[in-house]
Amino acid sequence: MLIIFKHLVTNRLAVRTLLLVWVLSCTMFSCNSYNSEFVEIEPIATHSNGMEYIGMQSCVECHQDIVESHKNTSHYKTSFETAASAFDSILKTQPNEINLKDGTKIVINKKGNKLFQDFYVLDNPTPVYHTPMDITIGSGFRGQSFLYWNEDRLFQNQASIIGSMEGWINSPGYASRMNNTRPVVPRCMECHSTYTAPIESSTNRVSNEYDINNVLLGIDCQRCHGEVKEHVVFHKKNPEEKVGQHILKYSELTQKQKIDACALCHSGFRQPAWDPEKRKFIPSFSYQVGDALDDFLIKNNRGSKDNSDPEIHANQIKLLTDSKCFKMSENMDCATCHDPHKQERGDFQNFSLKCISCHQSQEHSPKTLNLANANFNDCASCHMPFVDSKAMKIDLNLKELTPVRIRNHFISIYPDENSLP
Ligand code: HEC
Ligand code: HEC
Ligand code: HEC
Ligand code: HEC
Ligand code: HEC
Ligand code: HEC
Ligand code: HEC
Incomplete structure (x- = not known):
């Protein structure tokens, strides 16, 4: 980018030609002009409270460095649609099966461009389960787990990856026997995605049903900064405004509010609190930055x-x-x-x-300072x-x-x- 820019500066003719092309294409194809009165931004998911999520691409124009850098974080990479090609090497070099203590076996395999976990009982050559690995959870530092859809219900696959593709293990928390129907509750997605729209069950049982078309994987800007659509529209229309508008400001939050913003996901496995008025548990994804977290999650007693x-x-x-x-x-x-x-x-x-x-x-003692x-x-x-x-x-x-x-x-x-x- 820098090289191209330098080159252009030394080549005035090129600059003029480029400008001309730019002006022409703007008049012909009405490019995203700052002066336009109407800025349309397509929502890519919608919160049950009406808040519209937009793509992280819409921040690039004004916050390019942050967006590029954020893409490399574990937060952003903590959930995504499984890309089977990423597994080619482990599928070639590792035993891609797990033998469980009850004599059953899980075999991980690739068909076309999808990955599956097949479950075998004794010597029966036909798998009793054949489950896709639709979603990957985990940036791959300590490990990755996989989820699959069964219609609009979300389940965890039993086999996980340890480390960064070091091998397959029986997922943490599973007994060593076949169990391929572990429901994935909204609290799991609340910590590992920006939004996964839960469908509330009519009973008080926690459900693993979601609106499958209303999912935003990875933790993106909106998980920590909340509603941004109006902010983008405003600044596109008012490029001269240098102070952020229509956006939550961390600098104006109290210490407790700032810590709560991280505590949503970094204070252990706290369960949703009980809403005595509605006589039900507060749905996951209700908390927004600025709220008092203790109103949404019970204190961690464990x-x-x-x-x-x-x-x-x-x-x-x-x-x-x-x-x-x-x-x-x-x-x-x-x-x-x-x-x-x-x-x-x-x-x-x-x-x-x-x-x-x-x-x-x-003040370190000589003993400390001399430690090997x-x-x-x-x-x-x-x-x-x-x-x-x-x-x-x-x-x-x-x-x-x-x-x-x-x-x-x-x-x-x-x-x-x-x-x-
Ligand atoms: C058309 C320009 C523009 C776009 C697009 C834009 N912003 Fe901004 N944003 C600004 C300006 C200007 C500021 C104020 C200067 C600064 O802090 O960088 C700002 C500030 C912010 C702040 C800091 C607020 C504060 O004061 O604490 C956040 C957070 C933010 N933007 C998030 C986003 C996110 C997330 C997106 C994408 C969804 C986005 N912005 C898209 C122009 C834009
Ligand atoms: C929506 C849930 C969520 C929120 C909110 C959140 N985190 Fe995280 N954080 C995670 C998850 C999940 C991981 C593990 C990601 C992975 O490796 O897959 C993580 C990982 C991290 C890591 C380790 C990064 C690494 O290199 O592996 C740090 C540091 C961190 N978070 C700090 C913060 C801070 C600071 C805040 C508040 C400003 C915050 N997090 C808010 C969910 C969250
Ligand atoms: C309370 C928030 C929370 C919940 C609920 C939660 N996790 Fe995590 N998870 C984290 C955080 C934070 C980390 C990063 C490790 C740490 O800091 O302890 C993490 C780490 C992981 C990792 C390792 C990621 C890596 O690359 O190192 C996997 C895999 C994982 N979680 C899967 C799950 C699955 C699957 C569920 C639900 C069935 C789940 N987690 C529920 C917050 C959560
Ligand atoms: C894990 C939570 C988290 C995520 C995800 C996140 N931010 Fe932030 N952001 C913060 C916090 C916390 C601050 C305040 C930092 C401070 O107090 O120093 C902040 C500050 C900012 C600021 C103002 C200060 C600065 O650094 O310029 C901008 C602009 C901003 N974020 C934009 C973004 C954009 C754009 C994205 C998505 C690409 C994003 N943020 C993703 C937590 C987050
Ligand atoms: C005094 C400095 C400091 C503060 C404050 C701090 N951390 Fe850290 N944190 C660290 C250091 C140092 C590491 C180790 C980084 C590494 O291994 O490269 C770390 C690592 C982490 C990790 C990765 C954990 C792991 O086991 O690998 C997470 C998650 C994290 N911090 C979250 C948080 C959250 C959430 C808060 C606020 C409650 C916080 N940190 C406050 C210094 C701090
Ligand atoms: C915002 C300021 C701040 C930061 C950042 C900070 N500390 Fe401290 N730390 C303090 C204060 C204040 C004390 C208590 C007074 C004292 O012992 O100096 C303290 C105490 C300590 C103590 C003595 C603890 C004890 O139990 O006696 C150690 C050790 C220490 N800090 C190490 C660290 C290390 C290592 C980091 C970075 C990972 C760090 N601190 C970051 C402010 C800070
Ligand atoms: C090899 C281990 C080691 C490393 C590395 C180390 N410390 Fe310490 N630190 C100690 C021990 C042990 C003590 C208790 C005093 C003693 O026995 O030396 C201590 C004491 C302290 C104290 C309390 C005493 C005081 O000065 O108030 C602070 C603060 C502190 N360390 C900060 C730091 C910071 C900052 C760093 C990095 C620049 C650091 N330490 C690196 C082991 C370490």
Whole structure:
């Protein structure tokens, strides 16, 4: 882009020709002119409260850097339609089957450009189930799970991927026997997609029925910034306006509201709260940034109060807010250390600079300073060490469950920490 631009500047004739072509094509095909009174933006999904979701492409014009960078985040990549071609290599190099303890077997295979999981009982050569892997959940750092549609009902496939395509495992939480009908509840999609329109059941049972044409996979801008359509229309019509209009402003939220925006998905498996007036559970996807989250989800009672033995699957909130850093500083929130639009995993220097911004000097004892393997460019290696998750365990060898290692957000001094991952 830059190269083309430089080239154009040195070539005036080319600039003039291009301008002419641009003006002509604008008059001929009425391109997206800023002055147009009417800006039509097609919604790609609609919330049950009437809010219209639009494509992330509509932000590119004015926020190109953020959009490009956001596309590389785990948030954006956390759910998508399964692309079978991505599995060619694992299908060639790995045993693509899982033998379960009850003697049954799952075989993963590709037909045409779709992937399937087939379930076999004993020596019967005909599979008892043949389920497509329609949707992938997970950016592929720790693993990926798969979902399939049965009409408008959503189920989880039993076989998952461990790591980034390292092999197939029986999905976390499944017993080692055939079970291919695990319903996927809206709470799962609330954390792993921008919107998946739940169809409320008439009874109070949580349903796995969705409006299949009203789904927006991946976590995009609107999950954190809410309604944006009016904002886009306004700024297209008013290109001279430099202050964001018709858009929720994080700078105007309280600390609690900011933390709630992340806590929706990062405070563990909290269940929907009960609405005493309507006498039913509050539907998932009701919470919007700015609301008080505790009105929508019950408090997480699971796990221990003792932070040396934390229950931390996806529960960075409790741990962080228990830390001295949080309690003794003003206005710390998740964005103090994380840029939500960037893929930052592994960028230790970046995170350490955030620590140093508050801890200009640190009093480390000679013993600490002389520790073998100590890396003072990576403060988190000692002060936010990896710990075993009690909630996330995976079945690697059918004998025992191996816990997933998670970054501890209880920032503290861990004197005996053998912390390097
Ligand atoms: C036609 C231009 C235009 C388009 C298209 C546009 N914006 Fe903006 N947006 C602006 C301007 C101008 C501002 C104010 C300057 C800034 O913060 O970058 C802004 C600010 C913002 C802010 C910061 C608000 C604040 O002050 O905290 C957010 C969030 C935002 N836009 C989100 C979006 C999203 C999401 C999209 C796509 C759905 C989008 N914008 C599309 C022009 C646009
Ligand atoms: C709609 C649910 C949701 C919200 C809201 C949300 N997250 Fe996440 N976040 C996730 C999920 C799901 C993952 C795991 C994605 C994956 O790897 O598939 C994740 C992963 C992350 C990661 C790890 C990124 C990596 O490199 O693997 C960070 C850091 C993070 N979130 C921070 C935040 C912050 C900060 C906020 C608030 C501004 C926030 N999240 C809001 C669901 C959410
Ligand atoms: C995981 C939640 C999350 C997602 C997804 C997200 N943002 Fe943000 N965004 C935030 C938070 C939190 C802030 C405030 C950051 C701060 O306090 O420093 C912010 C700030 C902004 C700002 C104003 C400050 C700045 O960095 O310029 C703009 C503009 C913006 N976002 C645009 C977007 C666009 C466009 C997308 C989609 C491509 C997007 N955001 C996706 C959470 C998110
Ligand atoms: C409360 C929000 C929440 C719910 C509900 C939830 N997850 Fe997650 N999930 C997360 C977060 C956050 C992460 C990132 C790991 C972490 O920070 O602990 C994650 C990680 C994952 C990963 C690993 C992603 C990777 O690439 O590392 C998979 C796979 C996954 N979840 C699948 C599911 C499925 C399937 C369901 C529903 C049946 C589900 N999750 C329910 C929030 C949630
Ligand atoms: C917004 C400012 C801020 C940031 C950012 C911050 N801290 Fe702190 N931290 C504090 C304050 C305030 C205290 C309490 C006073 C003190 O001990 O200096 C504290 C305390 C600590 C302590 C002593 C804890 C104890 O239990 O005695 C450690 C260790 C620490 N921080 C490490 C870190 C590391 C590592 C990071 C980066 C990952 C970090 N801090 C980021 C403000 C911050
Ligand atoms: C004081 C700095 C700091 C604050 C504040 C902070 N984090 Fe982190 N976070 C980190 C560091 C450092 C990592 C490790 C990054 C890496 O491994 O590259 C991390 C990793 C993560 C991960 C990946 C977890 C994993 O096990 O791999 C998630 C998710 C996350 N943070 C969410 C949050 C949320 C949500 C908040 C707000 C409650 C938050 N963080 C606040 C420093 C911070
Ligand atoms: C090799 C492990 C290790 C690394 C790396 C490390 N620390 Fe520490 N830190 C400790 C230990 C252990 C203590 C307790 C004092 C002691 O025994 O040295 C401590 C104490 C602290 C304290 C409390 C004492 C004080 O100065 O107020 C702070 C704050 C702190 N560290 C911040 C940091 C920051 C910021 C970084 C990164 C620049 C960092 N640490 C890197 C192990 C480490």
